[in-house]
Amino acid sequence: xxxxxxxxRNLAGAVALTLLHGTSIAADxxxxxxxxxxxVGDGGWxxxxxxxxxxxxxxxxxxxxxxxxxxxxxxxxxxxxxxxLATKGNRIVFTTSFGYMEPTLKAAKSFPKAEFYHATxxxxxxxxxxxxxxxxxxxxxxxxxxxxxxxxxxLGFVASFPIPExxxxxxxxxxxxxxxxxxxxxxxxxxxxxxxxxxxRQAAEALIGQGADVLLQNTDxxxxxxxxxxxxxxxxxxxxxxxxxxxxxxxxxxxxxWGGYYTKVAEAxxxxxxxxxxxxxxxxxxMNDLVSISxxxxxxxxxxxAEKMTAIKSGKMMVFTGPIKGQDGSIKLxxxxxxxxxxxxxxxxxxxxVEGQLPK
Amino acid sequence: xxxxLPFRLIPRAxxxxxxxxxxxxxxxxxxxxVGLGIFAALGQNPLTAFRVFFIDPVSxxxxxxxxxxxxxxxxxxxxxxxxxxxxxxxxxGAEGQMYLGGIFATGLAIHFHETGGAWLLPxxxxxxxxxxxxxxxxxxxxxxxLRTNEILVSLMLxxxxxxxxxxxxxxxxxxxQSNNFPFTIQxxxxxxxxxxxxxxxxxxxxxxxxxxxxxxxxMTLVAVPLAWLFMDRSxxxxxxxxxxxxxxxxxxxxxxEKRLVWVAxxxxxxxxxxxxxxxVAGPIGQLNDRWTPGYGFTAIIVASLGRLHVVxxxxxxxxxxxxxxxxxxxxxxxxxxxxxSQVFQGLLLMFLLGCDVLVNYRVxxxxxxxxxxxxxAAA
Numbered sequence: 001x002x003x004x005x006x007x008x009r010n011l012a013g014a015v016a017l018t019l020l021h022g023t024s025i026a027a028d029x030x031x032x033x034x035x036x037x038x039x040v041g042d043g044g045w046x047x048x049x050x051x052x053x054x055x056x057x058x059x060x061x062x063x064x065x066x067x068x069x070x071x072x073x074x075x076x077x078x079x080x081x082x083x084x085l086a087t088k089g090n091r092i093v094f095t096t097s098f099g100y101m102e103p104t105l106k107a108a109k110s111f112p113k114a115e116f117y118h119a120t121x122x123x124x125x126x127x128x129x130x131x132x133x134x135x136x137x138x139x140x141x142x143x144x145x146x147x148x149x150x151x152x153x154x155l156g157f158v159a160s161f162p163i164p165e166x167x168x169x170x171x172x173x174x175x176x177x178x179x180x181x182x183x184x185x186x187x188x189x190x191x192x193x194x195x196x197x198x199x200x201r202q203a204a205e206a207l208i209g210q211g212a213d214v215l216l217q218n219t220d221x222x223x224x225x226x227x228x229x230x231x232x233x234x235x236x237x238x239x240x241x242x243x244x245x246x247x248x249x250x251x252x253x254x255x256x257x258w259g260g261y262y263t264k265v266a267e268a269x270x271x272x273x274x275x276x277x278x279x280x281x282x283x284x285x286x287m288n289d290l291v292s293i294s295x296x297x298x299x300x301x302x303x304x305x306a307e308k309m310t311a312i313k314s315g316k317m318m319v320f321t322g323p324i325k326g327q328d329g330s331i332k333l334x335x336x337x338x339x340x341x342x343x344x345x346x347x348x349x350x351x352x353x354v355e356g357q358l359p360k
Numbered sequence: 361x362x363x364x365l366p367f368r369l370i371p372r373a374x375x376x377x378x379x380x381x382x383x384x385x386x387x388x389x390x391x392x393x394v395g396l397g398i399f400a401a402l403g404q405n406p407l408t409a410f411r412v413f414f415i416d417p418v419s420x421x422x423x424x425x426x427x428x429x430x431x432x433x434x435x436x437x438x439x440x441x442x443x444x445x446x447x448x449x450x451x452x453g454a455e456g457q458m459y460l461g462g463i464f465a466t467g468l469a470i471h472f473h474e475t476g477g478a479w480l481l482p483x484x485x486x487x488x489x490x491x492x493x494x495x496x497x498x499x500x501x502x503x504x505x506l507r508t509n510e511i512l513v514s515l516m517l518x519x520x521x522x523x524x525x526x527x528x529x530x531x532x533x534x535x536x537q538s539n540n541f542p543f544t545i546q547x548x549x550x551x552x553x554x555x556x557x558x559x560x561x562x563x564x565x566x567x568x569x570x571x572x573x574x575x576x577x578x579m580t581l582v583a584v585p586l587a588w589l590f591m592d593r594s595x596x597x598x599x600x601x602x603x604x605x606x607x608x609x610x611x612x613x614x615x616x617e618k619r620l621v622w623v624a625x626x627x628x629x630x631x632x633x634x635x636x637x638x639x640v641a642g643p644i645g646q647l648n649d650r651w652t653p654g655y656g657f658t659a660i661i662v663a664s665l666g667r668l669h670v671v672x673x674x675x676x677x678x679x680x681x682x683x684x685x686x687x688x689x690x691x692x693x694x695x696x697x698x699x700x701s702q703v704f705q706g707l708l709l710m711f712l713l714g715c716d717v718l719v720n721y722r723v724x725x726x727x728x729x730x731x732x733x734x735x736x737a738a739a
Contacts, residue, residue, distance in 0.1 A: 033692075039697075039698065067692055067695070068691070068695065069688060069691045069692055069698075070691065070697070070698050071698040072688075073650070073653045074648075074650045075639075075644060075650060075651045075652055075653055076429070076639060076642070076643035076644050076651070076653075077653055077684075077688075079572070079643060080426050080572070080685075080688070081688055081692075083422075084688065084689075084692060085692065087422070088692060088693075098541065099648070099650055102543075102546070102644075102645070102646070110570055122539055161541075161542065161649075162530065162540060163539065163540050163541050163542075164539055164540055167540075192526065192649070345539070346539050346540070348540050359530060
């Protein structure tokens with residue numbers, strides 16, 4: 001009998017506690033969700049977004065509750081996942097790959113009360129806001145390092161899709177290198193995927209086989225960097241700090257920093273005024289950076305990078321400033337002028353020094 | 361010296377007919393049991409995880425809509441493949457034939473984007489079937505007349521088809537407003553399968569509000585009885601079965617192998633083409649370079665899981681679709697890794713093959729083959 005009473009009393013206590021606890025959190029946490037194109041363990045693009053999510057969680061604690069869905073294909077499945085997340089009460093949904101643009105727009109129409117944020121796209125709507133970071137800035141700085149390090153004067157670039165976002169990074173990397181050594185050329189291999197370590201590795205091997213000795217990639221894994229280390233050449237980390245994957249080959253990492261933005265979006269939504277403006281941030285805004293610069297670089301290289309980095313971070317320097325020449329040497333932009341954001345976002349040509357033909 | 365296992369497999373003279381039907385069900389049950397163990401190992405309450413994975417995805421009309429949307433193309437392709445598989449004609453390239461279906465349908469959709477009309481969608485459906493069949497015809501011609509291996513040819517043609525899609529969406533068919541991104545314009549309403557929810561009769565509009573399931577599932581609903589009639593009730597279906605079960609008998613009876621190869625490949629190609637149009641003119645509404653999650657390959661599993669039988673394939677397609685949805689639900693609700701749904705697919709296939717072996721073979725213990733050791737005589 002005694003034990004029964006105990007049990008009942010304990011149960012009652014537990015119920016009361018639960019109720020009290022329930023009332024003590026007056027407001028339910030803001031539910032936020034992320035849709036990822038790769039696995040969180042890709043060590044690059046998706047990993048960087050997840051670091052951003054964790055940063056927002058660390059900052060806002062139990063005010064937000066987050067959910068992720070990884071490796072979501074960019075076809076008909078994406079819309080279902082996005083809808084499902086919105087149905088499950090997520091008020092904020094980040095869709096973090098270009099291929100989610102149409103699915104996000106379609107799903108958003110059915111959930112007018114939720115806010116959708118699409119990374120790297122170009123179409124927005126009442127409740128669809130786009131955000132991206134100017135990765136061409138750290139790509140330019142990486143080019144400066146490559147210009148100092150390359151002995152053969154041939155750089156390699158493992159590229160995903162021939163879209164402006166990637167083309168401008170190839171251009172910036174080449175321009176950075178040619179600001180140091182005007183004879184440098186860049187070879188490009190397209191892999192037509194964001195994340196496929198096998199293909200990325202093959203592309204890196206092909207580039208090294210053609211004489212490239214400093215590689216950069218606009219793909220999501222660390223395969224290019226690791227291949228560079230295996231073959232005794234140098235390369236960079238991309239999207240996340242990849243030093244640990246190949247410390248000998250690693251020159252620096254061009255990283256995305258999403259934590260600040262995700263925190264801002266959450267805070268604005270918590271305050272009842274969701275962010276609706278397109279954000280295209282660069283190093284100046286703390287949305288990306290060049291980090292873990294190798295200690296083995298020559299003093300001139302270190303100095304050159306530091307100077308340009310300060311200039312970019314202070315807003316004094318724009319990467320795409322004339323004179324910019326096309327592949328055939330023709331003037332694309334006169335000296336003293338800078339490309340507008342719209343021009344940067346629709347660039348469809350290689351600059352001088354990039355070899356091969358841009359797939360059309 | 362070859363490795364000697366303590367057991368060997370002896371073919372059964374007469375495999376149990378009942379077990380042939382029970383084996384897939386047994387495989388499903390075994391998969392679920394191991395699945396419960398995996399959930400527990402991942403620190404989840406197995407029963408909760410089971411509910412999230414297998415029940416929640418179909419606990420509302422939204423879920424059923426998504427299930428049908430996913431199962432429908434899988435079922436369509438698998439039905440086509442089963443026709444050939446029964447005759448040992450292995451079309452592994454349904455994925456590529458599906459691309460061609462998508463390409464042919466898209467060609468019409470964007471060419472008649474401005475003019476359109478009620479005829480456009482039916483024309484796209486026919487074009488898609490023709491496109492898929494034409495792509496399969498390459499394999500058929502090579503196999504029937506040059507005796508090449510249809511597995512390799514059809515598989516390799518998938519990569520060609522993939523590049524063809526890429527060429528089109530990066531090139532002549534690219535949306536001029538796309539900023540060089542690889543996709544076509546969004547199709548007009550005339551070129552899209554209407555949503556079932558857009559029908560007001562039978563109260564579909566209120567029942568299905570907000571769902572994505574569209575009229576394309578009708579193609580599958582029509583294809584199921586037709587496939588049954590063809591495979592199990594027509595003479596050519598009989599010929600295909602005989603050719604698969606007993607090739608010499610088929611030859612002796614005078615069945616033309618060439619004809620069977622052509623029939624099997626054209627039909628499976630057409631079915632895959634139809635699956636293609638159901639995607640591009642369905643939930644996607646455009647052609648882009650990454651529109652398929654590999655239905656053409658998954659359908660091979662569906663066809664084998666369904667025992668190359670129409671009813672089996674319908675259930676297998678639904679189960680496969682449920683595994684996809686469950687995998688997503690498990691990620692969203694329990695934050696389990698995505699790989700879990702692939703683990704389930706793999707387990708299912710492994711158990712099915714394992715059960716198959718035991719249905720067709722019996723296990724016999726090997727007699728000890730070691731020489732008998734003679735006791736050493738005491739000195």
